[in-house]
Amino acid sequence: MxxxxxxxxxxxxxxxxxxxxxxxxxxxxxxxxxxxxxxxxxxxxxxxxxxxxxxxxxxxxxxxxxxxxxxxxxxxxxxxxxxxxxxxxxxxxxxxxxxxxxxxxxxxxxxxxDGTFLVSREKIDNFSWDQLKGVTFLGQRKGGMPQMVGEFVLKKHGIDPQQDLDLIQNIDFANVAPAFASGTGEFVQLFEPTASVFEQEGNGYIVASFGEESGNxxxxxxxxxxxxxxxxxxxxxxxxxxxxxxxxxxxxxxxxxxxxxxxxxxxxxxxxxxxxxxxxxxxxxxxxxxxxxxxxxxxxxxxxxxxxxxxxxxxxxxxxxxxxxxxxxxx
Missing domain, CATH: 3.40.190.10 (Periplasmic binding protein-like II)
Structure with missing residues (x-):
C-alpha cells in the first residue's frame, strides 16, 4: 500500500x-x-x-x-x-x-x-535492452506511473526488474536526478529537460524512450x-x-x-x-x-x-x- x-x-x-x-x-x-x-x-x-x-x-x-x-x-x-x-x-x-x-x-x-527516457552514465553507440542485465538501475518511486511503465518496458524486453538488475526505487521523485548526478546508478529513468541537460553536461546519455516503448x-x-x-x-x-x-x-x-x-x-x-x-x-x-x-x-x-x-x-x-x-x- x-x-x-x-x-x-x-x-x-x-x-x-x-x-x-x-x-x-x-x-x-x-x-x-x-x-x-x-x-x-x-x-x-x-x-x-x-x-x-x-x-x-x-x-x-x-x-x-x-x-x-x-x-x-x-x-x-x-x-x-x-x-x-x-x-x-x-x-x-x-x-x-x-x-x-x-x-x-x-x-x-x-x-x-510516457514522458521519461533511459539515460546511461556511459556513452553507448549501439544500445540494446539486454545491456541492462546486471546493472544498477535508478528508477522512480514505487507505485508511480514512471516506475510502472519502466518495469513494463523492461519485462517487454525479457528483463525481470527484481531479478536481473539492482533496482533502486526508494528515492524521492525530486531527488532521483541529483542522486544519479552524484554517482548513484549506471542507468536512470528521467523526464525532460533533465535528461537532455545531463547529456549536454556529460553526466549521462539518452539511449532509449520509454514513451515509444510503452504505447498510448x-x-x-x-x-x-x-x-x-x-x-x-x-x-x-x-x-x-x-x-x-x-x-x-x-x-x-x-x-x-x-x-x-x-x-x-x-x-x-x-x-x-x-x-x-x-x-x-x-x-x-x-x-x-x-x-x-x-x-x-x-x-x-x-x-x-x-x-x-x-x-x-x-x-x-x-x-x-x-x-x-x-x-x-x-x-
Missing part, C-alpha cells in the same frame, strides 16, 4: 466534503489553482494555455503550483489546497480503491505517452473531485476549452515557436534545449491533440499497473473518466 494512501481517516473525511472552487476575483474573473506533479517540458500545452491567454479568454485566472510527486499532488487535491491536479491517472485509481465518497475524475488528457496511455491528465464537476461544471468546461485551444496551438505550431512561449517556465534551460525537447515529444506523439481520455489508453494503463503488481482493482473506464466535457468543448 502506498505511503500516501495511509492518509488519516479524519483527513479523508475533510477531503471528500463538497468545497467550492476558489472565489471569483474582480470583474468576474474566477481564480483557479492547479497543482502539477512536476515542472516539465512534457507539459508544454499547459504552459501555452497560460501564456497565450487561453485561460484568460475563458475568464479564469490560474495559480500554478508544482507539487512534486503524485502522492503530494493527490493529497493537495483531496485536502482542497488545489482545485485541479495534473498528475498520472493511476492516482485516481488508488483514491477510488480507498472507498472515497467523492472520487477523483479524469476529465482532460494532456499527455498520451493517459499518462498525465487533469483531474478534479466529482463534487467539483457536479457543483461547478461551467468552470470545468471553461478549463477544458482553454486546454483544447492550447493543444490545437501546439499541434499547429513549430517546436521553436512553442519553446519561445514556454521558456519562462524553464529559466535554467537554454532555448535550444527547450526546442529540442519539445520536438522530441512532438515527434513521438507525447502531447495529446485533444482532451478526450481514450478507453484503449485507459485499459493499457490498467494492464501496466497490473503487470507491476500495483493495481488494487480494475476500475471501469466510465467510473473515473468523464469524456462528456471534453467532447462538448470540441464541438
Amino acid at each position: 502506498k505511503n500516501w494512501l495511509k492518509i488519516s481517516f479524519s483527513l479523508v473525511l475533510i477531503a471528500i466534503l463538497i468545497i467550492p472552487l476558489a472565489a471569483c476575483g474582480k470583474d468576474g474573473v474566477k481564480n483557479i489553482r492547479i497543482g502539477e506533479v512536476t515542472r516539465s517540458i512534457f507539459y508544454a500545452p499547459q504552459y501555452v494555455a497560460i501564456e497565450k491567454g487561453f485561460f484568460e479568454e475563458e475568464g479564469l485566472n490560474v495559480e500554478l503550483t508544482t507539487t512534486a510527486g503524485g502522492d503530494k499532488t493527490m493529497t493537495a487535491l483531496l485536502s482542497d489546497s488545489i482545485d485541479f491536479a495534473l498528475v498520472g491517472s493511476e492516482t485516481s485509481i488508488y483514491v477510488y480503491a480507498q472507498g472515497s465518497n467523492d472520487p477523483v475524475i479524469n476529465f482532460a488528457a494532456l499527455t498520451q505517452t 496511455l493517459p499518462y498525465t491528465t487533469f483531474m478534479t473531485k466529482e463534487s467539483t464537476i457536479n457543483d461547478d461544471k461551467e468552470t470545468v468546461e471553461k478549463f477544458t476549452r482553454a486546454i483544447y485551444k492550447a493543444q490545437q496551438w501546439v499541434e499547429e505550431n513549430s517546436s521553436k515557436d512553442i519553446a519561445d512561449v514556454i521558456k519562462g517556465y524553464f529559466d535554467n534551460t537554454n532555448i535550444e534545449t527547450i526546442e529540442m525537447v519539445v520536438d522530441r515529444y512532438k515527434s513521438q506523439g507525447s502531447f495529446a491533440t485533444n482532451p478526450v481520455v481514450g478507453e484503449d489508453g485507459w485499459n493499457n494503463l490498467l494492464d501496466v499497473m497490473e503487470e507491476a503488481g500495483e493495481l488494487p482493482e480494475r476500475v471501469d473506464y466510465r467510473t473515473l473518466v468523464n469524456t462528456e466535457i471534453a467532447e462538448d468543448v470540441m464541438k
Whole structure:
C-alpha cells in the first residue's frame, strides 16, 4: 500500500466534503489553482494555455503550483489546497480503491505517452535492452506511473526488474536526478529537460524512450473531485476549452515557436534545449491533440499497473473518466 494512501481517516473525511472552487476575483474573473506533479517540458500545452491567454479568454485566472510527486499532488487535491491536479491517472485509481465518497475524475488528457527516457552514465553507440542485465538501475518511486511503465518496458524486453538488475526505487521523485548526478546508478529513468541537460553536461546519455516503448496511455491528465464537476461544471468546461485551444496551438505550431512561449517556465534551460525537447515529444506523439481520455489508453494503463503488481482493482473506464466535457468543448 502506498505511503500516501495511509492518509488519516479524519483527513479523508475533510477531503471528500463538497468545497467550492476558489472565489471569483474582480470583474468576474474566477481564480483557479492547479497543482502539477512536476515542472516539465512534457507539459508544454499547459504552459501555452497560460501564456497565450487561453485561460484568460475563458475568464479564469490560474495559480500554478508544482507539487512534486503524485502522492503530494493527490493529497493537495483531496485536502482542497488545489482545485485541479495534473498528475498520472493511476492516482485516481488508488483514491477510488480507498472507498472515497467523492472520487477523483479524469476529465482532460494532456499527455498520451510516457514522458521519461533511459539515460546511461556511459556513452553507448549501439544500445540494446539486454545491456541492462546486471546493472544498477535508478528508477522512480514505487507505485508511480514512471516506475510502472519502466518495469513494463523492461519485462517487454525479457528483463525481470527484481531479478536481473539492482533496482533502486526508494528515492524521492525530486531527488532521483541529483542522486544519479552524484554517482548513484549506471542507468536512470528521467523526464525532460533533465535528461537532455545531463547529456549536454556529460553526466549521462539518452539511449532509449520509454514513451515509444510503452504505447498510448493517459499518462498525465487533469483531474478534479466529482463534487467539483457536479457543483461547478461551467468552470470545468471553461478549463477544458482553454486546454483544447492550447493543444490545437501546439499541434499547429513549430517546436521553436512553442519553446519561445514556454521558456519562462524553464529559466535554467537554454532555448535550444527547450526546442529540442519539445520536438522530441512532438515527434513521438507525447502531447495529446485533444482532451478526450481514450478507453484503449485507459485499459493499457490498467494492464501496466497490473503487470507491476500495483493495481488494487480494475476500475471501469466510465467510473473515473468523464469524456462528456471534453467532447462538448470540441464541438
